[in-house]
Amino acid sequence: xxxxxxxxxxxxxxxxxxxxxxxxPQKVLGFLDLxxxxxxxxxxxxxxxxxxxxxxxxxxxxxxxxxxxxRFLWPDRNDIDAPLVAxxxxxxxxxxxxxxxxxxxxxxLAGLSLPIVVFVVAMLAGMIGxxxxxxxxxxxxAVAPRxxxxxxxxxxxxx
Amino acid sequence: MHDFTPFSGLAGGAxxxxxxxxxxxxxxxxxxxxxxxxxxxxxxxxxRSWRVAFIAGLIAAPLIxxxxxxxxPRPSMNASLVVITIAGVLVGFGTRMGNGCTSGHGVxxxxxxxGRSIAATIIFMLAAIATVAIARHGLGG
Numbered sequence: 001x002x003x004x005x006x007x008x009x010x011x012x013x014x015x016x017x018x019x020x021x022x023x024x025p026q027k028v029l030g031f032l033d034l035x036x037x038x039x040x041x042x043x044x045x046x047x048x049x050x051x052x053x054x055x056x057x058x059x060x061x062x063x064x065x066x067x068x069x070x071r072f073l074w075p076d077r078n079d080i081d082a083p084l085v086a087x088x089x090x091x092x093x094x095x096x097x098x099x100x101x102x103x104x105x106x107x108x109l110a111g112l113s114l115p116i117v118v119f120v121v122a123m124l125a126g127m128i129g130x131x132x133x134x135x136x137x138x139x140x141x142a143v144a145p146r147x148x149x150x151x152x153x154x155x156x157x158x159x
Numbered sequence: 160m161h162d163f164t165p166f167s168g169l170a171g172g173a174x175x176x177x178x179x180x181x182x183x184x185x186x187x188x189x190x191x192x193x194x195x196x197x198x199x200x201x202x203x204x205x206x207r208s209w210r211v212a213f214i215a216g217l218i219a220a221p222l223i224x225x226x227x228x229x230x231x232p233r234p235s236m237n238a239s240l241v242v243i244t245i246a247g248v249l250v251g252f253g254t255r256m257g258n259g260c261t262s263g264h265g266v267x268x269x270x271x272x273x274g275r276s277i278a279a280t281i282i283f284m285l286a287a288i289a290t291v292a293i294a295r296h297g298l299g300g
Contacts, residue, residue, distance in 0.1 A: 005185040006209040010216020011223070013178035013190060013262075018221060020171025021164055023232050030162060032284075032291040041168040046265060048172025049179070053190075053270035056180020066187035073187050074271070077258075080278045087257025088264075088279040092286025094249030097242055097294065100234075101261045102254060103192040105247075106214060110221040111231040118240055119247040126251025127197045134256050157198070158276055159191020159263010 002068035014107045020045040023107050025099030032096055075158045083138050179267050182213070191263020192217070193254035257283070 021027045022045055030039030065071050095101050100108070100119055108116045179190035186209060188195075195213050198204045221232050236243060254260040257279050259268065264283075268276020 002186050003208055003212045006182065006188075006212035007216040007219075009178045009182040009185070009190065010213035011220050012174055012181065012216075013213075014217040014220025015224070016171045016174030016176075016178060017217075018171070018224060018229075018232070019174060020168050022171065023221075023234060025234050025236050027162060029291055032287045033295060034288055035292050035296050039162050041162075041164050044165045044168035045172035045175070046269070048169040049176035049266045050172075050269045052173045052176025053179040053266055054176075056176070056184060057267075057270050059180075060183045063184070066183065067185045069185075069187045071187055072183065073189070075189060075268075075273065078273070078275055080275055084257050084275060084279055085282055087253045087255070088282035089286045090249050090253030091257060091260060092253070092283035093290045094246040094251075094253060095261075095283065096287035096290025097249070098236065098238055098246035100236075100246070101192075101250060102196060103217065103260070103262050105250075106192065106196070106217045107221055108232045108234055110218050110225075111233040113233040115236040115238075115240065115243050116232075116234065119236075119243050119250075122244045122247025123251035124196075124200065126248040126253070127193075127255045128200050128251075129248070130252045130255035131197065131201050134252070137256075157191065157194040157258045157263070158273070158279075159189050159194045159259035159267050 005068055013103065016049070017104050017107050020048075023104045025104075027099075028101075028104075029096075029099040032099070077158065081138075083134075175262075175266060176270070179262070179270065189263060189267045191259050191267055193260040194258070194263055197255045253283075 017023050021041060027039060027041060031042035060072060098119060102123065105120050105123060109120055182188050182190040195210045199207055199210045225231050259276065259279060264276040264279040
């Protein structure tokens with residue numbers, strides 16, 4: 001059931017990206033282009049998404065456990081550290097260059113257009129590169145325990 | 160304003176929020192695409208199946224829409240393949256380093272009122288706006 005739930009959630013998420021227009025890089029760039037013909041749509045997408053997600057999360061906070069698994073895995077970090085800031089800057093530059101972020105990239109993969117396939121392969125390579133070498137760039141992260149079974153711990157990642 | 164579509168934006172956004180709410184209520188997980196995909200690419204990840212299921216749902220969405228006559232997404236991208244490659248690597252590397260993207264930090268983080276996620280979202284928005292400003296208008300620099 002948890003697998004079916006994950007699939008359906010992915011499906012709804014993808015439908016939302018398609019309906020909102022966020023799978024169109026030109027529309028995303030239109031929002032990011034404050035000094036051109038600005039398109040405010042992305043702000044409405046964010047407002048709708050955050051309002052509904054916040055309502056759902058508030059309901060979840062009052063429950064003991066999710067329907068199909070043992071417990072809620074809320075992100076447990078609150079610190080604003082150097083990797084967060086540097087990672088956000090690098091992501092922002094890439095997002096601004098292409099107009100595509102990870103969710104819309106995967107939804108667009110179904111169309112098998114060359115630029116999207118190239119983008120997704122490069123994105124996966126970047127993720128693997130960070131997984132392999134990123135820890136070495138920040139000494140404080142190098143002490144994070146890696147031998148503990150991560151399925152029993154809250155997710156260290158935010159999203 | 161250019162191609163401003165607030166109503167489809169709100170409706171699509173509400174569906175994105177619904178997906179994030181349901182994933183938490185049903186499986187206890189944060190709907191962050193970066194975390195879900197990045198975890199799959201990590202050697203020490205034990206919980207792979209739900210990640211694959213969520214990603215399959217993302218990719219299946221346009222295929223199911225195509226059954227009802229919608230065209231498959233073939234977005235126009237003006238950037239060259241070299242720039243697209245650089246952008247892809249920056250997006251993949253940056254989102255993993257910063258532990259999230261528009262979904263994990265932007266939607267789920269804002270919905271949790273996480274200061275960390277709100278900071279990340281403001282920073283990547285500003286970096287993206289600056290990048291577009293320089294690329295399109297040669298501003299700043």
